[in-house]
Amino acid sequence: MEPSIHDFLAKSLLNEQELVRDYQRFAQKIDDAEIAESFRHWAEEDGLRAHKIESFLHRIKGKEN
8 A cells, every 4th residue: 555645745754854864964974074074964855855854744734624
């Protein structure tokens, strides 16, 4: 059975939030400045993506009511 769009977005949001946490955590642990900067950059990008997904979830939920 294929998941609903809401379920897919909810799962995607959790995945993005987990990536943000991981990238931030590892950016603080690594001694290589270039890799750390890449991790911080990716955390920011995934944070923006998570925010967008969250706004889509709110929009879909509003249409379901």
